[in-house]
Amino acid sequence: MIKAQSIFKTFTIGGESVNVLNDINIEINDGEFVSVTGASGSGKSTLLYLLGALDAPTSGEIIVDGTHLSKMNDKQTSEYRRKRVGFVFQFYNLIQNLTVEENIVLPVVLDGKKAKGYAAKSDELIALVGLENVRKQKGALLSGGQQQRVAIARALINDPHIILADEPIGNLDSVKSAEIMKLLQKINREKGVTIVQVTHSRESVGYGTREIRLQDGKVV
Ligand SMILES: Nc1ncnc2c1ncn2[C@@H]1O[C@H](COP(=O)(O)OP(=O)(O)O)[C@@H](O)[C@H]1O
């Protein structure tokens, strides 16, 4: 379970101190597929990054499966980001001159492990995201939809319990968007991975189980 308690995040914007997140209290149960919505600038990405320990709140606590993120040391924080959560971004963030397979195992290779040991896992993920026919293709030669499939497989390489996705379909047409949303829904339902996505798309909210709407840094 993910709990955010009394979360404030303050940034200095144009010389003024602004509460970008202003007393956020949410609970997300295991197996939920939550969509965080709200106008541009309402604090959606900021909240997602806090849940992923990519940034820390100004005050308040985030507790994931009983662990207070603020109490983790650097090593634990790094492990949390690499193993317990998987990140998916709007612009995929693939290495363009690596192949599909190489991109998918990159997190474990960067972690000092041999790609060979992850061959079976990688095969399973390539099948899950439906990229068998392009597995030797370089990232640069893939369509946006294919690149996002690679990014989703890469996010799953360490069997995270949680996927955090920041506008995963923000750069895709409606057909590709529906395909990616169906894939995320399948991962949520069949693998039981908790998903928190930030989205602007009304249709995409329907693939999830709950909407959390932000307005001016508050849950409405
Ligand atoms: N690192 C930062 N430093 C200063 N201001 C920031 C930073 N990150 C985000 N902001 C500001 O916080 C507000 C919310 O940003 P963000 O969470 O990215 O909104 P959203 O994802 O809902 O569009 C915006 O006004 C943005 O400019």
Ligand SMILES: [Mg+2]
């Ligand atoms: Mg954003």
